[in-house]
Amino acid sequence: MNPFEDMRIFCQVMDSGSFTAAADQLGLSKQFVSRRLMQLEERLGVRLLNRSTRRLDVTPLGQSYYESALRLLSEVEQVEQGIAGQTIEPRGTIRLSAPLSFAVAHLGGLLPVFLQRYRDVTVEVDLSDRPVDLLSEGYDLALRIGVLEDSTLIARRIASIQRVYCASPAYLAERGTPVKPEDLHAHDCLPYGHSRQVQWRFVGQGKPLIVNVTGRMRVNNGELLKDAAIAGMGITYLPTFIVGSALKDGRLVPVLGDFHPEPLTLSAVYPQHRQGSRPVQALIEFLRERLDRTVCILSGDN
Known part of the structure; x- marks a missing residue:
């Protein structure tokens, strides 16, 4: 019997969500993992997990044991690292x-x-x-x-990541340049994601403003949205690490600069x-x- 090893096995089952996934992570058989947890429950005299054919549900006592076990295992690891010496390189x-x-x-x-x-x-x-x-x-x-x-x-x-509203010069020459967020209702926008209703948030005059935007193209990838904006498909709203080079060489230009959105984290x-x-x-x-x-x-x- 190794209480710390049983704790590690139980925590891995909790983290993985199943005996099979935990066994794969630990390099053990599913039967061994299941048997060790049954022995752990017998030793403690409590039920830690409710088992069914579809899922594992942790009991209140099991959740308490899990949280305590995580703290103990972390402390043990820190003690061992301290004894081994902090000059040892991560591996x-x-x-x-x-x-x-x-x-x-x-x-x-x-x-x-x-x-x-x-x-x-x-x-x-x-x-x-x-x-x-x-x-x-x-x-x-x-x-x-x-x-x-x-x-x-x-x-x-x-780190913090800046975002910008931008469009191609050709699109703005044809459709006009929005000067306030509400002007986007008259524009084609290129929103990120697949949601049918997309909201863009603005900050102006010290208060937030939310505008529903629509467009002919929705993508869950920023690079494709950048390319669509460069091609004149509409106004997009992306992190500057995606559109920075296009802004620098003029393929895209920023709009609504007085309504800068808050940075992402x-x-x-x-x-x-x-x-x-x-x-x-x-x-x-x-x-x-x-x-x-x-x-x-x-x-x-x-």
Whole structure:
């Protein structure tokens, strides 16, 4: 019997959402994981999980045990790291999820530098604009842009990202230049996402303003929206790391400059059990160091 190993197994089952996924992450058989948790429940004399053919539901006592186990395991890991010495370099594999356009613009140049600095770290990167489920899909870390949903995940701010409303000179010459947000009702817009009703938020004269916008093209990828705007399809609203070069060379021009939207926040998000992971924390600190030196790194001015 190893209480700490049972805690690790239970926490992995909670994080993964199933015995099968937890067994894959731990490199154990599903039967072994299930048997160890049954033995854990017998030893404690309580039910931690309610099992069914479709899902696992944690009991109130199971949730309490999970939260306490996470704290204890984190403390044990910190003690071991302290004994081993802080001069030991991070080692291990980081499974990272990041937004496609942002990663192409910035991570391609940063990750090789990070890996050169930390020779014993390996990074597996998945690029996707969809919000991945870190726990069930086994990610150690995700980069997310914008407002975060409430969850048990830990979030750390990395940098601020500016956004801009813009269109091609040809489109504005044909359709006119909007001078206030309400003018967008008479324009073709290029909103991000697939929602039938899209709202753009503006800040002017100290108060927020929300405008419903429509257009003939909706895409969940900023690069395609940028290309559509350059082609004269309408007005778009994108981070400057996507449209920065087009603004610089004149293919796009900003509009509604007196109604600047608030910057977005780039956050590093990770599960609680990765709080003590030295590779994960090293990557977060590296990205904060490189991306938050100045906002212009993310604004297309570099």
